[in-house]
Amino acid sequence: MTEQRDYKDTVFLPRTDFPMKAGLPQKEPGILARWEEQGLYRQLREARAGREKFVLHDGPPYANGDIHIGHALNHVLKDMVVRTQTLLGKDAPYVPGWDCHGLPIEWKVEERYRKKKRNKDEVPPAEFRAECRAYAQHWVDVQREQLKRLGINGDWDNPYLTMDFGAEATIVAELLKFAESGHLYRGAKPVMWSPVEKTALAEAEVEYEDIVSTQIDVAFEIVESPIPELVGAHAVVWTTTPWTIPVNQALAYGPRVAYELVYASDGNRYLVAHELRDEFLKRTGLGVVDAPQQGDVDSTEDVTDWANRHMYLGSKLEGTFALHPIAKLVSLREGGDSQAVEFFLKPRPFLPADFVTTDSGTGLVHMAPDHGEDDFVLCKAHGLTPKFVVEADGRYRDDWAWLGGADERRMSVINPKFNAPDGPICLDLREAGALLSARADYKHSYPHSWRSKAKVIYRCTPQWFVPMDKPLAPAPKGGGSGHDNPPPLGEVAAAPAADGGGATLRSTALAEIERVRFVPEKGRNRIGAMVEGRPDWVLSRQRAWGVPITLFVNRKTGEYLVDPAVNARIVEAVRAKGVDAWTEEAAAELLGPDYDPADYERVTDILDVWFDSGCTHAFVLESGRWPELRWPADLYLEGSDQHRGWFQSSLLEASATRGRAPYDAVLTHGFTMASDGKKMSKSLGNTVDPIKVMGQYGADIIRLWALSVDFTEDHRIGDEILKGVADQYRKLRNTFRYMLGALDGFDYEREGVDPADMPELERYVLGELHALDTTLRRAIADFDFNEYTRALVDFANEDLSAFFFDIRKDSLYCDGEDDLRRRAYRTVLDILFHALVRYAAPVLVFTAEEVWTTRFPDRGSVHLQELSPLPDSWVDPALAERFAGLRALREQVMEAIEPLRREKVVRSGLEAEVAVPAAAVPEGFGDADLAELFITASVTRRQGDGVTVTRTDDHKCGRCWRLLPEVTEDGALCGRCADVIARTDAAV
Known part of the structure; x- marks a missing residue:
């Protein structure tokens, strides 16, 4: 045997300084600092100037705390949209913004006061608002740095804030558009009210939690009825809100419901729905005694088995009246307003209502127009008006005949003790002989304040509303209140009804919902159902930190003043001084010489914060402060909860003022759950902090996770999930590392090969790259970033690393430098590199930059690059089909070799002689081609099925x-x- 030469130095091995270990937590901040120093965002604006625009309008996060994983997901998705549109060559600016007004911030400042034992009401309003402004600014600054750390590229030095004076002025101007068009009115109707925060709440500010309530059965003595037998009997109502009994004004019945007069074992007669009779008896523990034979059955249309029962169809109850159960007790007690006492002595009418069902209860529903939407509408139709007896803090008025006064029983209606079976309501009802049952065991879902977590109630108060069903009309020339006969302030005012002519806010919004693109499509039905069924928009809040409802109301007529000159002065004052411009001291100056301030009341309510955010399209897209933007936006993107929040408030505001939505498409994402599918909660200890994740793994790992999950549905995150994402990232990183090493010293002018002259394998891979490019462009158009990321990862792992790279490493290492096959391979690697680094740039923003600058340190940022169309000549369906068949056969060969490798018969496929079914080999591949593509010693063809493997003797x-x-x-x-x-x- 002759002495062997060492050929190590004659083999080309990939060389690169790109490290296998990413070290993202240490490396990313340096890359971020370089982007800021270079002004990457401004470079992009200059590079894309004059190109087709794509405007994503940022929905404002709330400025009150560190970002959470939901913020991270949301902003990564937005960044992905902007970056992919930029990659396509469009001018896609991104102006971030924050919501800065409203209850959550005010509540936090109040918490500080409470710790210092200070009363907010004793602090000058301007001073309090200044503290709210400073609190919001602090968290804007904190969140800005946290979001930048995620690699979000935007105009961070010039964001929009709803508390900027210019923004506040625009919000006021938008409000006054509603006023000038008469599309604003003050009325009294039940709205969701927080007794803890002492303000009305929007549906979007409410969340639902399961609670246990007290359920009671209460007897109302019937004192008048067209059915003589009912006089002296008791109508029974069932409720889970005992606190509303003190403001009962009527009883509702179902006209088609069958009612039964039950002769009970306690000697009384009780009127309940026939279908609910047994449930009523079970709850109360009452028995039934024989009743006189029915002499005159009113109706048996809906009744069976009525023998020995007194049955009545609901429609027969018209004209029946019952006494409030506390009436006799109240009349005997001293104190209380005489009118309030009179209120309890007045008999309650029975009113027909289609909403009464026999699903639960007794089939008779007690009506309190102060505290229920159905109650309000039904009672209003019969001339029964709210009494406004529950105050802002949830307690009954001092002068109210029942439960008023200053004794220990005067507590908030949301206090569990107040409604308990041994609480003041039940004690009094029991003393009056009207309480038939009371049990604190009724489990159900109930609305709570999103911020304070306290229960909310329906409370009737004077509020400002935007009507949903009044025809939209141009601004009136004179004053306008939204009413033909406006009531004095504080009195009940009905919402203006549609007169059958012209488009309404509801119809306009619904038409826009049909026009706008929704991703996923189910969002259209969700927001559509909400808009179709929503009540009038409640604009007013009884708080301090927000944009004021800048209206002057005539003290005599109740009309708000509509004067363009006055409105212009108001807007300019707010532009100069912000919300602090709306003061009593400034009233005379704002009204001007034509009006006497003594004749006008200055409204002190503030605007619903959703109106603020609903106006962002006006002061961000239209103001000219950001000339790179335009109205309307191409896309709004937020969580699915914003169908009832920002998506809807923006839609309603723009539909009323501009006749269309401020967006052409809406993309929604689901919520991030813990790894076990449970909702994240600090109390459960299952939250995932994106700041900590970036410290452990790096921002690119969060980005890869966010863009790998099906974000349109609820999705999960946890330690094991993040470890899987990190492993996926390592494979991608190694793909880039291999390409960088394999392209060491590549010079296209010297080595480049025209695709037409390349071997079939290279031409096949170029065709697959073209297919990937098509898939990714379609995913961008569909906002399907899960598909985008999956396709990119699969191509890198399966088509390249496990197939193309694996096959061609022999050529790369061992072919001569000038060999066509090797030069063609390196040419394709160069093409792949330029494509893949661009494809990956929107996903792995830091890693793609590191990859790009490793190869091209003097060519600027990878994020300035764009995609160029790939040649259609690369597409060869016949070649693709042949290689698809070959790859399927290759998988069979590798599976057949694996057992021998495990048993150490062969160390690798290079030692294997393989025989494959001749029929399975696609046309055009010789045995030598197969051995090269399968990376085996040899391949032969055989008749029959199956692959056989033996060890070679070569x-x-x-x-x-x-x-x-x-x-x-x-x-x-x-x-x-x-x-x-x-x-x-x-x-x-």
Whole structure:
């Protein structure tokens, strides 16, 4: 055996300084600092100036705390939209913004006061608002740095804030558009009210939690009825809100419901729905005694088995009246307003209502128009008006005949003790002989304040509303209140009804919902159902930190003043001084010489914060402060909860003032759950802090996670999930590392090969790249970033690393530098590099930059690059079909080799001789081609099915390590390597 030469130095091995270990937590901040120093965002604006625009309008996060994982997901998705549109060559600016007004911030400042034992009401309003402004600014600054750390590229030095004076002025101007068009009115109707925060709440500020309430059965003595037998009997109502009994004004019945007069074991007669009779008896523990035979059955239309029962169809109850159960007790007690006492002595009418069902209860519903929407509408139709007896803090008025006064029983109606079976309500009802049952065991869902977590109630108070069903009309020339006959302030005012002519706010919004694109599509039905069924928009809040409702109301007529000159002064004052411009001291100056301030009341309510955010399209897209933006936006993107929040308030505001939505498409994402599918909660200890994740893994890992999950549905995150994402990231990183090393020293001018001259494998891979490009562009258009990321990862792992790279590493290492196959491979690698680094840039923003600058340190940022169309000539369906068949056969071969490798019969496929079914080999591939593509010693064809594998007896080439018949002994050279060495030695 001859002495063997060491051929190590004759083999080309990839060389790169790009490290295998990412070290993202340490590396990313440096890249971020470089982008800021270079002004990357402004560079992009300059590079894309004059191009087709794509405007994503940022929905404002709330400025009150560190970002959470939901913020991270949301902003990564927005960044992905902006970056992919930019990648396509569009001018896609991104102006971030924050919601700065409203209850959550005010509540936090109040908490500080409470700790210092200070009363907010004793602090000058301007001073309090200044503290709210400073609190909001602090968290804007904190969140801005946290979001920048995620790699979100935007105009961070010039964000929009709803508390900027210019923004506040625009919000006021938008409100006054509603006023000038008469599309604003003050009325009294039940709204969701927080007794803890002492303000009305919007549906979007409410969340629902399961609670246990007290359920009671209460008897109302019937004192008048067209059915003589009912007089002296008791109508029974069932309720889970005992606190509303003191403001009962009527009883509702179902006209088609069958009612039964039950002769009970306690000697009384009780009127309940026939279907609910047994449930009523079970709750109360009452028995039934024989009743006189029915002499005159009113109706048996809906009744069976009525023998010995007194049955009545609901429609027969019209004209029936019952006494309030506390009436006699109240009349005997001293104190209380005489009118309030009179209120309880007045008999309650029975009113027909289609909403009464026999699902639960007694089939008779007590009506309190102060505290229920159905109650309000039904009672209003019969001339029964709210009494406004529950105050802002949830307690009954001092002068109210029942439960008023200053004794220990005067507590908030949301206090569990107040409603308990042994609480003041039940004690009094029991004393009056009207309480038939009381149990604190009724489980149900109930609305709570999103911020304070306290229960809310329906409370009737004077509020400002935007009507949903009044025809939209141009601004009136004179004053306008939204009413033909406006009531004095504080009195009940009905919402203006549609007169049948013209588009309403509801119809306009619903038409826009049909026009706008929703991703996913189910969002259309969700917001559509909400808008279709929503009541009039409650604009007013009884708080301090927000944009004021800048209206002057005539003290005599109740009309608000509509004067363009006055409105212009108001807007400019707010532009100069912000919300602090709306003061009593400034009233005379704002009204001007034509009006006497003594004749006008200055409204002190503030606007619903959703109106603020609903106006962002006006002061961000239209103001001119950000000239790179335009109205309307191409896209709004937020969580699915914003169908009832920002999406809807923006839609309603713009539909009323501009006749269309401020967006052309809406993209919604689900919520991030813990790894076990449970809702994240600090109390459960299952939250995932994005700040900590970035410290452990890096921002690119969060980004890869966010863009890998199906974000349109609720999705999960946890330690094991993040470890899986990190492993996925490592594979992608190694793909780039391999390409960087394999392209070391590549010069297209010297090595480049035209695709037409390339081997079939390279041409096939270019075709697959074209297919990937098509998939990714479609995913961008569909905002399907899960598909985008999955396709990119699968291509890198399966098409490249496990297939193309694996096959061609032999050519890269061992072919001569000038060999066509090697040059073609490196040419394709160069094409792949430029494509993949661009594809990956919106996902792995830091890693793509690191990859790009490793190869091209002097070519600026990868994020300035854009995608160029790939040649259609690369598409060869026949070639793709042949290779698809080949790859399927290759998988069978690898599976057949694996058992022998595990048993150490062979160490790798290079030692295997393989026989494959001849029928399974696609046309055009020779046995040598197959051996190269399968990375085996040899391949032969056989008849029949199945793949067989044996160990080869051939010797191993001392340079390329392939086992070939032409190698005479281990360590000798194969023909190819001998030729390469000869040429290399000759060149030396």
